[in-house]
Amino acid sequence: MFIESIKNQKIKDIKKLNQKKYRDKSNLFIIEGEHLVLEAYKNNVLDEVLISVGYDIDINITKTFVPSSVLSYITELENAPKVIGICKKIENKHIGNKILILDRIQDPGNLGTIIRSSVAFNIDTIVLSEDSVDLYNSKVLRATQGLIFSMNIIERNLIDFIEELKCNDYKIYGTSVKNGKVLKNIENSEKFAIIMGNEGKGVESNILDMCDEYIYIPMNSKCESLNVAVATSIILYELSR
Amino acid sequence: MFIESIKNQKIKDIKKLNQKKYRDKSNLFIIEGEHLVLEAYKNNVLDEVLISVGYDIDINITKTFVPSSVLSYITELENAPKVIGICKKIENKHIGNKILILDRIQDPGNLGTIIRSSVAFNIDTIVLSEDSVDLYNSKVLRATQGLIFSMNIIERNLIDFIEELKCNDYKIYGTSVKNGKVLKNIENSEKFAIIMGNEGKGVESNILDMCDEYIYIPMNSKCESLNVAVATSIILYELSR
Structure with a gap:
């Protein structure tokens, strides 16, 4: 398929995915650049791609070729990528034994970096509080370096979720400068959850009390x-x- | 003193400090917000301050009161701070025993965060390669959370500097995915330098070979x-x- 104009309704709809409310409504999000698109494809979340005319990538999925002006129109990057992918949000119900809980993280770079480290250090599931920076924000996606697709990430009411974990024998860890146990002396637990909090304010006190x-x-x-x-x-x- | 207009030469000169070449020429840099200004004052690097009319801070240094329009003119932040400080660059010749060497770090947030962690974990001196992001970039300064003034940071030709360290019995560490020794098994050395490299490219190979x-x-x-x-x-x- 070929679309030439930014006035095309499909292109307008894709551009809207830069806004959280349209991502929430459609359950879709966009990713930019060949590396992220290939990662999404490998992980079976890629729905379709827009590709700059004259360029191509070797994947077996619906391709729409567009002039670079259309990619520039959609992207919020200074330099438009050659490829933009449309992905579906997928949530895995199995949460595993090693859980990271994030209370109101606001900086997209921080969230992306945390996701990358969570893959590196074998976390099974990341749980975001309802008022966190949006996971599908393009800056978050870039900071994960494509590892967004290697991590199960869900959004929950933290109090309810932590209560559920406690009923299921997870050990709940918080951090504290005053009464904390030195990190090197923490014993391994088979099932655990670590709660980390907002850049300025830390973890909300009634959540921290549950640790x-x-x-x-x-x-x-x-x-x-x-x-x-x-x-x-x-x-x-x-x-x- | 009171300055009302952005046409004042002093104000124009301060605004120029947003650019690296003027910082290099004058050996001065600007910091924004009360927290950073107070940290600079405590560390004896603050030269003078601009303060929004109607506001004040309790420090014994040359103060110039200006309307908020002047602060908005100087700052690159979306919301102008109430206080802007002008600081002098100071270099400490004593380099200590625990050194962190950074080869071509480009992201200001990364450099600021590394400085913060270096203070936390007792590094004595950070050495930047000549083509790193500028230390006095406002994003670097903000990411350090005021800890820029608690760390000795110098810029050097890395090859010459590492050769000097080797002559002085420092142990030089690099990182390697292929032939590395697991971090937990590294023995403590009294005098050491760790070399970390550019976000995409890592450490230059002729520097890495010196480890x-x-x-x-x-x-x-x-x-x-x-x-x-x-x-x-x-x-x-x-x-x-």
Whole structure:
């Protein structure tokens, strides 16, 4: 198929996927660039692709060729990619034994980096609170480096979800500078969930109160706290031992 | 003192400090917001401040009061801060025993986050290659959360600098996925330098060849690499034990 104009309804609908409300309504999201598109294809979430005329990629899926002006119209990147993919959101109901819970993370780079580290250190499921940065924000997708498709990520009311975990014998970890146990001394648990919180405000206090144990990363007193993606990654690294 | 207009030469000169070439020429840089300004003041690098009329901060340094339009004119932030400080660049000649070398880091958020983690995990000096993102870029300064003033950071030709370190019995660490030694098995050295590299390209090969030992962070094979600020922080965390 070939579409030439940005006035085409299909192109207008795809551009709307830059906005969260249209992603929520359609259960679709867009990804930009060949690397992410190929990752989506491998993971069976790619619905269709727009490809710049004169370019091609070797995948067996509905392709629409468009002039680069159409890709520039859709993208929010400074340099339009040669390929834009439309993906369907898929949620896996199986949550596994190693869970990372994120309370109101706001920075897309932080969320993307945390997803990448979670794949590296064998987390099974990431649970986002309802007021987190949108997972399908293009900056989040880029920061994951394509690993979004290798991680089960769900959105839940955290209080209800943590109560459910506690009924199922998961050990719940929070972090605390004051009363925490040094990270290196945390014993391995078969089933656990780690709760990390908002960049400025941390984890909401009524959620933090639900933890069974608090982790502390020893550091120089000049530094009050680490970047949340760094702190999360260090904890995941240590617990993956 | 009070300056009302953005046409004032002093204000024009301060605005120019948003550009690297003027920072290099003047050996000055600007910081935005009360938190960073107070940190600069505590660390004796603050030269003077611009303060929004009607606001004040309790420091004993040359103050110039300006309307908020002047602060909006100078800042590159969406919301103008109430305080902008002008700082002098200061370089400490003493480099210490624990050194972090950064080869061509490009992302300001990554550099800022690495500086923050370096303070947390007791690095003495950070050495930047000559073609790194500028340390005094406002995004770097913000990502350090004020810890820029708690770290000695210098810029050097890395090959010359590493040769000097080797003559002085520093152990030089690089990272390698293929031939690396697992991070947890690295023994402590009294004097060491860790070399981390560019986001996409890693450390230049002729620099990597100068290392005495290579570190490997074990991770799931689905993940090719970690974000550079995360990888650096995990290594610093582990070596600070």
